Amino acid sequence: MQNIQAPKGTKDVLPSESHKWHYIEKTMREMCALYGARELRTPIIEHTELFLRGVGDTTDIVQKEMYTFTDKGNRSITLKPEGTAGMVRAFIENRLFNEPMPQKLYYLNSPTFRYEKPQAGRLREHHQFGIETVGAFTPETDAEVILLALSLFKKLGVGDLMLHINSIGCPECRKEYNAALRAYLSEYINEMCETCRSRFEKNPMRIIDCKEEKCRNIVKNAPRTIDYLCDSCKRHFEGVKACLDAAGAQYVIDPDIVRGLDYYTGTVFEVISNRIGAQGAVCAGGRYNGLIEELGGQSIPAVGFGMGMERLLAVMEANEVVFPEPEGTEVYFAAQGEAPRMKAFALVQQLRENGVSAEFDHMERSFKAQFKYANKLGARFTVAIGEEELERGMVKIKCMADGEETEASLDDIVRYFK
Numbered sequence: 540m541q542n543i544q545a546p547k548g549t550k551d552v553l554p555s556e557s558h559k560w561h562y563i564e565k566t567m568r569e570m571c572a573l574y575g576a577r578e579l580r581t582p583i584i585e586h587t588e589l590f591l592r593g594v595g596d597t598t599d600i601v602q603k604e605m606y607t608f609t610d611k612g613n614r615s616i617t618l619k620p621e622g623t624a625g626m627v628r629a630f631i632e633n634r635l636f637n638e639p640m641p642q643k644l645y646y647l648n649s650p651t652f653r654y655e656k657p658q659a660g661r662l663r664e665h666h667q668f669g670i671e672t673v674g675a676f677t678p679e680t681d682a683e684v685i686l687l688a689l690s691l692f693k694k695l696g697v698g699d700l701m702l703h704i705n706s707i708g709c710p711e712c713r714k715e716y717n718a719a720l721r722a723y724l725s726e727y728i729n730e731m732c733e734t735c736r737s738r739f740e741k742n743p744m745r746i747i748d749c750k751e752e753k754c755r756n757i758v759k760n761a762p763r764t765i766d767y768l769c770d771s772c773k774r775h776f777e778g779v780k781a782c783l784d785a786a787g788a789q790y791v792i793d794p795d796i797v798r799g800l801d802y803y804t805g806t807v808f809e810v811i812s813n814r815i816g817a818q819g820a821v822c823a824g825g826r827y828n829g830l831i832e833e834l835g836g837q838s839i840p841a842v843g844f845g846m847g848m849e850r851l852l853a854v855m856e857a858n859e860v861v862f863p864e865p866e867g868t869e870v871y872f873a874a875q876g877e878a879p880r881m882k883a884f885a886l887v888q889q890l891r892e893n894g895v896s897a898e899f900d901h902m903e904r905s906f907k908a909q910f911k912y913a914n915k916l917g918a919r920f921t922v923a924i925g926e927e928e929l930e931r932g933m934v935k936i937k938c939m940a941d942g943e944e945t946e947a948s949l950d951d952i953v954r955y956f957k
């Protein structure tokens with residue numbers, strides 16, 4: 540019979556790698572605490588309707604990439620393809636708008652599913668970290684969210700990054716922009732992919748982030764949102780830039796960023812790494828002032844970003860970041876013979892109950908093999924217990940780093956390590 544393999548585009552995190560994840564998660568939590576953000580956990584599944592309305596039914600994500608199924612109750616359910624819609628749903632449903640504003644909410648290690656082409660190195664299940672600041676409209680808020688991402692990269696030792704920012708305007712400036720975009724695109728309608736042809740009337744901006752080669756060539760010279768901003772959007776964007784300047788953050792204005800989700804308004808941004816090839820965005824986000832209302836809440840502004848954690852890990856490795864090693868076993872008890880083995884077993888349990896990591900032989904190995912194993916575990920100390928030691932009530936504690944030996948009484952050993 541053939542072995543069962545993990546589904547295409549999914550990845551196991553092995554024990555030899557998981558400490559890297561722990562380090563990243565811990566750093567993210569600490570950073571969020573510094574910025575006053577609190578964790579909001581939402582389910583992996585949501586009603587499909589949420590993403591049709593939230594992400595937008597003409598986006599690539601919704602039209603091509605979602606994992607959608609009908610459950611036994613005949614409901615259409617979708618595995619989260621991004622983090623924001625679920626956060627906003629939970630914000631409205633749990634009436635978090637009754638709490639003091641703004642609400643800074645983060646999610647971490649959140650499984651995210653998109654039916655992508657795995658040959659491009661893209662995962663179908665990946666994990667996201669993200670923050671959403673809800674309730675504040677000021678440019679400072681956009682800048683703060685961006686700076687949280689930059690601080691995190693700095694803390695994690697990731698360099699060689701560039702912040703790209705743009706503004707895609709509000710519904711007010713979008714009218715004029717869409718008209719200009721349609722006028723430009725109308726000449727190329729027959730050259731576009733089928734999906735984009737259907738987007739032309741409904742939502743021409745989504746043609747700009749189509750991944751099809753022929754569509755990408757068409758939009759190269761398309762009008763840019765930044766040239767169509769209304770006064771209020773212009774002022775806001777200037778404000779964001781001024782805040783980034785005040786904080787000493789480097790950035791470039793990148794009119795090509797439109798983000799492939801309908802909910803964005805105004806500021807959009809990406810943090811690009813020069814170390815991981817063409818699709819180097821390691822963090823992306825923006826402002827979404829219309830989404831909460833679109834999903835049935837009040838008109839409340841918000842801004843946030845999402846960050847793929849696998850990609851972050853890849854960038855950290857490309858930056859040759861040294862991860863803190865996980866703490867190994869403190870004490871290994873090597874024992875031979877029935878009574879000594881039982882003694883070792885009991886001592887290990889006592890030490891663990893006192894908060895000291897300890898290990899014993901599970902395999903009835905020889906003394907020599909047990910010491911070899913202790914070495915592999917990276918045990919800081921080893922204690923050998925044979926019949927003789929048991930009789931005398933004294934054992935030798937060996938420090939593995941320098942080979943130095945100390946004698947101690949068996950009765951005293953828990954206190955010794957504590």
Ligand SMILES: [Zn+2]
Nearest residue numbers: 709712769772
């Ligand atoms: Zn505007």
Ligand SMILES: [Zn+2]
Nearest residue numbers: 732735749754
């Ligand atoms: Zn297309």
